[in-house]
Amino acid sequence: MDVILDGIAEAFRLIAGLDxxxxxxxxxxxxxxxxxxxxxGIIGIPAGILIAGHRFKGRHALxxxxxxxxxxxxxxxxxxxxxxFMRRGPFGSLRLNYTVTVMIIAQTLLIxxxxxxxxxxxxxxxxxxxxxxxRTLGAGRIQTxxxxxxxxxxxxxxxxxxxxxxxxxEVGAVMIVGGNIEGKTRTMTTYISQLKGMxxxxxxxxxxxxxxxxxxxxxxxxxHFQREKLED
Amino acid sequence: xxxxRMLSLCLTAALxxxxxxxxxxxxxxxxxxxxxxxxxxxxxxxxxxAEIILATTTSTQDSGLLEEILPVFEEETGYTVSVVxxxxxxxxxxxxxxxxxxxxxxxxxxxxxxxxxxxxxxxxRLDVMYNDFVLIGPADDPAEISTEAPADAVAAFSxxxxxxxxxxxxxxDSGTHKKELEIWDACxxxxxxxxxxxxxxxxxxxxxxxxxxxAYTLSDRATWLNLDxxxxxxxxxxxxxxxxxxxxxxxxxxxxxxxxxxxxxGAKAFQExxxxxxxxxxxxxxxxxxxxxxxxxxxxx
Numbered sequence: 001m002d003v004i005l006d007g008i009a010e011a012f013r014l015i016a017g018l019d020x021x022x023x024x025x026x027x028x029x030x031x032x033x034x035x036x037x038x039x040x041g042i043i044g045i046p047a048g049i050l051i052a053g054h055r056f057k058g059r060h061a062l063x064x065x066x067x068x069x070x071x072x073x074x075x076x077x078x079x080x081x082x083x084x085f086m087r088r089g090p091f092g093s094l095r096l097n098y099t100v101t102v103m104i105i106a107q108t109l110l111i112x113x114x115x116x117x118x119x120x121x122x123x124x125x126x127x128x129x130x131x132x133x134x135r136t137l138g139a140g141r142i143q144t145x146x147x148x149x150x151x152x153x154x155x156x157x158x159x160x161x162x163x164x165x166x167x168x169x170e171v172g173a174v175m176i177v178g179g180n181i182e183g184k185t186r187t188m189t190t191y192i193s194q195l196k197g198m199x200x201x202x203x204x205x206x207x208x209x210x211x212x213x214x215x216x217x218x219x220x221x222x223x224h225f226q227r228e229k230l231e232d
Numbered sequence: 233x234x235x236x237r238m239l240s241l242c243l244t245a246a247l248x249x250x251x252x253x254x255x256x257x258x259x260x261x262x263x264x265x266x267x268x269x270x271x272x273x274x275x276x277x278x279x280x281x282a283e284i285i286l287a288t289t290t291s292t293q294d295s296g297l298l299e300e301i302l303p304v305f306e307e308e309t310g311y312t313v314s315v316v317x318x319x320x321x322x323x324x325x326x327x328x329x330x331x332x333x334x335x336x337x338x339x340x341x342x343x344x345x346x347x348x349x350x351x352x353x354x355x356x357r358l359d360v361m362y363n364d365f366v367l368i369g370p371a372d373d374p375a376e377i378s379t380e381a382p383a384d385a386v387a388a389f390s391x392x393x394x395x396x397x398x399x400x401x402x403x404x405d406s407g408t409h410k411k412e413l414e415i416w417d418a419c420x421x422x423x424x425x426x427x428x429x430x431x432x433x434x435x436x437x438x439x440x441x442x443x444x445x446x447a448y449t450l451s452d453r454a455t456w457l458n459l460d461x462x463x464x465x466x467x468x469x470x471x472x473x474x475x476x477x478x479x480x481x482x483x484x485x486x487x488x489x490x491x492x493x494x495x496x497x498g499a500k501a502f503q504e505x506x507x508x509x510x511x512x513x514x515x516x517x518x519x520x521x522x523x524x525x526x527x528x529x530x531x532x533x
Contacts, residue, residue, distance in 0.1 A: 087444055087464075097444050175433075179441050182403060182430035194432040197318055198405040199325030 007205020014206050026210060029187040032100060032174065033167035036107035040115045040163055045156055048119025049148055053127050063120065069113035075172030081106040082176050098179045103187075106173040111163040118162060122155020123148070153225065161222045165215060284313045284498035287324075287332035289407055290434040292481070293317035295454030295527055301514045305505050311498050319406030319434070327351055330490030334499035336360065336506070338452075338481045339407040350487060353496065357482040358507050361515050361528040363453050365411055365477040367469035368439065369397075370446040377448075377468040385476050388469040390419045396427040398447035400438050403430035407479070412450045415476060439465075452479055454527035457519065481528070483507065507532035 014022045051059065083089050085097045085105075096102040130151045134144040149156065171189035178185030180194055188211045195204035292298050293315060302313050316323075316332065320339040324346050326332040337343060340357075347356045367388050369377060375397045381387035392399050401423070402409040416423050429447065431438050435455045442449040443461045448468070456467070470477065483503050488496035505511045512530035519527035 098441060179437065180432040182432065184429075186432065190432070194404060197322045197432075199322055 003201045004205055006202045008209060010202045011206035011209035014203075015210065022207060022210070024183060025186050025188055025191045025207070026214070028100065028185065029168055029189070029211075030214070032103045032107055032187060033164055035104050036111055036167050037160065037164050039104070039108045040111035041160060044112050044115025044163075045119050045149070045159070046145070048116045048159075049123050049127065049145070049152070051116065052120045052123035053131065063117075066113050066117045066120070070117045072110065072113065073172065074110055074170040074174075075176065077110050078106050078173030078176035081109065081173070085177070097177060098181060098185060100178070100185060103174050103178045103185060106177045107167045107170070110170065110173055111167050114163045114166055115159050118159035119152070119156060122152050122159065126152065157222050157225045161218055164218055168211065168215065279310055279498060279501075281495045281498060282310060282312050284311050284334060284495050284502055285316060285332045286313050286334050286336060286502065287316045287318065287322075287326040288336040289320045289323060289338055290317050290436065291338070291408070291452045291455050292336055294434065294436040295452070295458045297454065297515070297518050297528060300518050301506075301511065304514060305502065305511070309501055309505070311501060313502065317434075319402075319404045319409070321405030321407075321410075324351075327484065327486045330486060330494055333486055333495045334502050335484045335486065336481060337407060337484070338479050339410055340480050340482060342407075342410070343482050343484060346484065351490075353485040353487050353500075355485060355503070357484045358503065359531055359533060360481045360483045360506055361512075361530045361532070362478060362480045363528045364470070364479050365408065365450055366453050366456055366467045367448065368442060368451050368456060368465050369448040369468040371464055371466050373466070373468050375448070375468075378466070382469055383471050383473065385415050385469055385472045385474075386418050389415050390421065392427075392448055393419070393421045393423060396425065398427050398429060398445055399423070400429045400431050400442050400445070400447050400449040402435065402438055402450075403432045404434070406435075408435060408450060408452060411477075411479070415450070418476065454519070457523050457527060480531075 013019075051062065081102065082097060085091050085094065085102055087095070087097075096105075127148060130148055131144060134147050139147060169189065171187075171193055174180075174185070174187050175190045175193070178187070178190065180186050180190040186194075188207050192204045192207050192211075195201070195207065286298075288298070294317075298315055298317075302315070306312060316326065318326070320337040320342065323332070323335050323337050324339075324342060327335050327346065328349070328351050343357045346352060365385075367377065367385065369375065373379070375388075375391045375395045377388045377391055381391060401412060429441075429445075431441060433441070435451060436459060438449055439451055439456065439459050439461060441447070443465055446464065453470075483506055485496065485499040485503050486494055488494045488499075506515075512532055515528050515530040516526055519525065
């Protein structure tokens with residue numbers, strides 16, 4: 001158990017000492033997960049609102065698919081993306097494997113179902129009312145969408161934080177498509193698994209703690225937004 | 233009527249499962265407390281503590297060797313071997329922490345240190361087999377190693393550094409990584425720069441990566457042959473006469489005094505078996521059929 005305590009001490013040493021290797025890894029993690037979250041968000045949130053607001057054939061089947069993909073093992077997602085971007089794969093000529101770009105593609109695919117699924121859940125019950133309100137106010141399409149986004153923001157925030165957590169904490173997909181290359185595609189999670197492999201347990205725990213602190217920060221932000229909603 | 237039969241069948245099955253789970257638990261508790269007499273009397277053929285944890289390098293696993301020889305050992309002795317395949321560095325770390333029973337690794341210098349540190353049992357490390365390292369590169373060989381330095385590892389590495397062709401390093405403290413560093417050291421080069429890619433991954437993953445990036449990398453011959461990547465990659469340097477590419481494997485039983493969970497008897501059985509004529513013979517035959525040549529050469533004393 002000493003390892004964990006030493007790891008906590010090491011974490012603060014790394015943060016205080018601005019350890020460049022660790023900061024590089026933290027930066028790559030944040031870059032990959034936040035950019036993925038951005039793309040998954042601008043596609044997934046409007047898609048979720050549209051799905052929740054319209055009845056169409058195959059909607060139930062579609063939602064079952066989305067909910068299934070929400071539980072997609074990251075390692076499988078990584079494998080599929082890897083196969084598509086392999087030199088011999090359909091997009092091989094782009095030579096994207098082992099780059100940050102392909103890591104973002106893999107994580108976007110991983111986060112997207114969460115954004116859609118949670119937005120649909122948040123919008124399903126309330127969007128009808130909000131739409132009616134928008135209509136009585138004489139709002140246009142874009143204004144209606146804006147109002148929906150604003151009114152549904154607690155649910156959307158939950159989706160955003162869940163999506164971010166999924167991205168920042170997964171190791172399977174980024175390991176396969178990124179390859180844990182130092183200074184290039186190494187993220188906190190792949191670094192932890194490598195450090196464990198090298199027997200450097202304290203440092204591994206330290207990086208893990210930095211990861212947890214970041215997640216804590218994101219959740220604090222969410223809490224803040226939800227509180228605001230309650231006080232409305 | 234049918235339903236009742238089904239129900240009673242289910243109940244019996246559940247009961248049986250419950251009972252056997254109970255016995256399994258009891259056996260575990262008994263052995264853990266060091267009084268497995270009852271369990272022993274019940275079952276005299278199977279070893280009392282049948283599970284052995286073997287910590288080994290990724291190369292023995294990725295090359296397919298263990299898959300071939302372990303079932304024979306398990307069949308003969310009744311032991312079950314759980315293989316944890318990691319880098320040599322981690323395998324020895326596991327031994328040091330008493331997390332493994334027996335080690336099969338390839339980093340002789342580090343192994344001697346391990347034995348000297350008192351982490352092994354009285355037999356220390358025993359030679360098991362060897363294979364060799366090969367320098368892998370893209371088929372068109374832009375650094376022109378296969379023509380200019382086909383059997384000189386130091387010259388080959390120097391050429392890679394000079395031409396700044398991409399080279400992927402395991403960077404994971406494994407036996408292969410240590411060997412790579414040893415060669416750079418012999419060149420008097422400290423590898424760094426955009427061409428030197430530090431992957432932090434296992435042998436199979438790094439070879440895949442080299443195949444995708446068309447880069448150079450150092451691999452053990454067995455994993456290289458087993459991965460079948462010779463369409464775009466090839467061996468550019470091998471059989472260095474100085475012996476620097478030589479790759480010796482050793483087997484070490486972890487010191488049973490580390491904790492009472494260590495299955496020393498099982499470890500000993502495995503060690504004795506792998507250096508026995510039978511084990512050595514199996515090793516020597518592995519790969520002959522598939523690759524036309526054995527992947528490992530047995531050399532136990």
